[in-house]
Amino acid sequence: MTTVVEYPLSVAGLYQYHDVIGLLSGGGPGFSGPVSVALGPDGLLHVASRANPNQPEAVRVSRCTVGGDFVGEFCGWGEAPGQFIWVTAIAFGPDGNLYLADENTHRISKFTAEGRFLGCWGEFGAGPGQLNRPSGMAFAPDGTLLVVDSLNDRVQRFTAGGNLLAAWGESGAGPGEFDMPWGVAVDAGGAVYVSDWRNDRVQKFDAGGGFIAEFDGRDGGDGLARPNGLAVDGDGRIYVCDWMNDRVQVMSASGRVIDTLIGHSGTSKWARTFLDANPDIEEKLNAAAQNIELKRRFYRPTAVAVSDDGLVFVADCYRHRVQIYRRA
């Protein structure tokens, strides 16, 4: 009879809450402002924490199993090659390596999945191939890398080694124009989805950057509010982190909202361990009504990833955790 409480469904019932990984931590098991999540070829979940400048060691990429067992992490706060400060996105390439965007140094760094630094490229500027605050990244089926060049209001396509192949977009609110875009995803057919952050919409392009459509989510009620993280699953469903609405909108390939995830977090294994050792804190958390929302709901979901077996991983940024749903 507790099934509904423990395994709640999404608004339209297409997804079921599955699990949660995380607690606030500057190192070891836990995250600190997770902004990107990616599944590695080794099956491990990789989570990038943005943290804050007071805790430079907390700016890191954590590795854990999908079941929530901590495996390791790597970091290196700074501006030297192999270091990063303002991480925005991580993505795995077809070579099995992890690519990381840092919008402080305006460059893309490459690491092994275990965190060994392999190289980096990118420089600040507005010229072809230059970057001004790279944010979202996604690999296309052909192995090229799409980078959202946020303050240049464009998307650039590179080889994995950083050679520019194509670019599109300019400042504005019309079709094919952007206002501080953030996230990007590519579907199996090569179509590109970009969260056009300050225009409160997602734009869909063909592989060559030709405008196809825009989705503002208004058919599902309130429209998108500063969307950021994006993912597309094998069936073409689009997952949009509707950042300022504190939810994830699931859209059909045509952009129709078919479901909404609001966050149903339970207590993670890591949090359980902490609270068992600190019952006074749990008592205070339970005492205040406002904390019910705190414990369960999304607070600025920032990134989303989907697995081939139907799991949806949402980086619940301000709650320092990854909530996991499963297609029902």
Next chain:
Amino acid sequence: MTAVASAPAIASQQAATDGPLLAHLLRRAGFGATPAELDSYCQRGYDATVEWLLHPEYRPGLDEDIIERYYIDWKESRNIEGALTETVYRMNGNAGARPLQEKIALFWHGVFATGLAKVLHEKTMLNQIDMFRQYGLGSFRELLAQLARDPAMIFWLDNNFNHKDAINENWGRELLELFSMGVGMDGQANYTEDDVQEAARAFTGWTIDDDNVASIPYGKTPWRFRYDADDHDDGAKTFLGETGNFNGDDVIDIICRQPATARFVSRHIYNFFVADDAPVPAWQNTPPADPEAIALLESEYFRSGYNIRAMLRVLFNADFFKSETARFARVKSPTEVVVGTLHLVGDFKFPRAGVLATALECRYMNQDLLNPPSVEGWHTGKEWIDSGSMVERINFVADELGNPAHSGIRSIVDRLTAGGESLGAADIVDGCLELLGWVILRDDNRAALVAQAAEALEGGAAPEQVILNTLRMIGSTREYQFA
């Protein structure tokens, strides 16, 4: 040889007349002004600029979405340095469009000093500063009502431990002593110990719904005010000569009607916006430095229904404020130094990494924002200065003013060199003084700077380099430490 050609026309005649006064106004009602801003203020005129300053709500605030995107750790700020950083960033960000909003928030933060050393909940403290932004220019009565409901203040002064069957008088006492009336004036006490007790009784049940300071596991959520009617003492109370079943708001109403409150608020405003006054604890037996000015402000306090905006309108338009003797008469607070410099040079107007290190300069200069040394707040005036803080001030300002990568400094250089004429040493020094806000140097200091600039020019230094060095030197003067 100090002048090789005629001086460039830096200032029009009108600007030369109005500029110094408007620069003075903006140093006090804000954090100074850039040369371009001063131009627009001169065009607007003094009276209209005062009105413009008094209504920050007519202009858009900061882009919260952009702040949140880049400074993701601020949404649920988790450490004292982060809270300090956010405060400095916001004050600098609003210093152009809403300067008085930020200045009044800084003012009330100093008066209603609440600190993270005890509160330990950064977002709750930042919400208090936001409350000062929102209510700081309005009714003093409403401001006190908000303050009494402010979770940081409730925790800071233990009102969450003020129960109907076990009074905690901390908030009641400080409300009277430090936040509204002061211990006395004109040699007389303003209230009795019984009044303190009765005020505390009126605020029983004014509490918060959560005092959890742990950030693990979920991050922090700001505390909220909660009124617990079951814990409120609703019996009869006698307070400042009036009797009734007073609740907290009734006590605030009575407080606001007191002449002592008018005096207290007026002296604080004068001390912050006009000239350094005696320390607050001395006010019972130390008359105001300018009794006529205080009387004028007291009168406006009552006439306007306790309205702070109205009091400031009177103040900014008064001769005692406009007079040349009032200019550069106050030692800049560290926040004025840091935010004023950032605003002038144009740095951190858009989020980028590195703001923490800059914001911490306030702490190094002895003003740890959101963490005052005690409930009395900071001791101001000359007490800001010691050998360590002075070195920090000079190094910080000189570094910033001498950096041509800053858009504001680039603008000053371009403005001075725009005419294409050869610049003389005196032109450079006077031009820099004007563009930094019509700074007035002692004659010997100005002469020394002119001589140094002349020597550099004669040695073949490029005008830009001489300008940058002159800016650094002005930032290093004693005079630049005054507002």
